[in-house]
Amino acid sequence: xxxxxQSSRYLVKRTGEKVFLECVQDMDHENMFWYRQDPGLxxxxxxxxxxxxxKEKGDIPEGYSVSREKKERxxxxxxxxxTNQTSMYLCASSLVGDGEQxxxxxxxxxxx
Amino acid sequence: xxxxxxxxxxxxxQEGKNYTIYCNYSTTSDRLYWYRQDPGKxxxxxxxxxxxxxxxxxxRLMASLDTKARLSTLHITAAVHDLSATYFCxxxxxxxxxxxxxxxxxxxxxx
Numbered sequence: 001x002x003x004x005x006q007s008s009r010y011l012v013k014r015t016g017e018k019v020f021l022e023c024v025q026d027m028d029h030e031n032m033f034w035y036r037q038d039p040g041l042x043x044x045x046x047x048x049x050x051x052x053x054x055k056e057k058g059d060i061p062e063g064y065s066v067s068r069e070k071k072e073r074x075x076x077x078x079x080x081x082x083t084n085q086t087s088m089y090l091c092a093s094s095l096v097g098d099g100e101q102x103x104x105x106x107x108x109x110x111x112x
Numbered sequence: 113x114x115x116x117x118x119x120x121x122x123x124x125x126q127e128g129k130n131y132t133i134y135c136n137y138s139t140t141s142d143r144l145y146w147y148r149q150d151p152g153k154x155x156x157x158x159x160x161x162x163x164x165x166x167x168x169x170x171x172r173l174m175a176s177l178d179t180k181a182r183l184s185t186l187h188i189t190a191a192v193h194d195l196s197a198t199y200f201c202x203x204x205x206x207x208x209x210x211x212x213x214x215x216x217x218x219x220x221x222x223x
Contacts, residue, residue, distance in 0.1 A: 033211075043200070043213040058210075090154060099143050099162075099204045101211060103155040 023091030
């Protein structure tokens, strides 16, 4: 079974802090994705990556950056956290050409 | 830009009843996925529909895809309380497997 893990289930940070959210998948998937989910807004794509050291902006990249140094790991970085970044963050991965995305358990981030 | 619309957004139904959730999308695609999300949890894959006319069934849920109408349906038969969750459809534009998600349908099954 595909396993996607995220470093934290719950995280509380202060405004202005630098925040790292880590995602690891164990099925050698090329594609990895970061979404945020907010009530009434559904899932919105922040960034995705097709390969190591490769990244593409999604629909809402402002205030975020990403890093993919190894195939299995995709990190989301909030350079200076703000209260409007309080949200549920979901990581997903998929095989190129296969399509189906497998999701991690999510990280609920609160920025105070 | 691809738009994916689900309806209804909220659905309250009695146990034992049947109902259908609709997912419409705005441009050509022949790949559609259904996911389930329980409160506070992540998304769990339910169905993968990869061609026109595809039909998949699992227990009380059945999903179908009509690519010509740009429509997918998720049919619930004889609902039970355990089906209470939020259901999302997602369309794959096949441009690198980027998904476009519907807004979700929050289903509550009342005993």
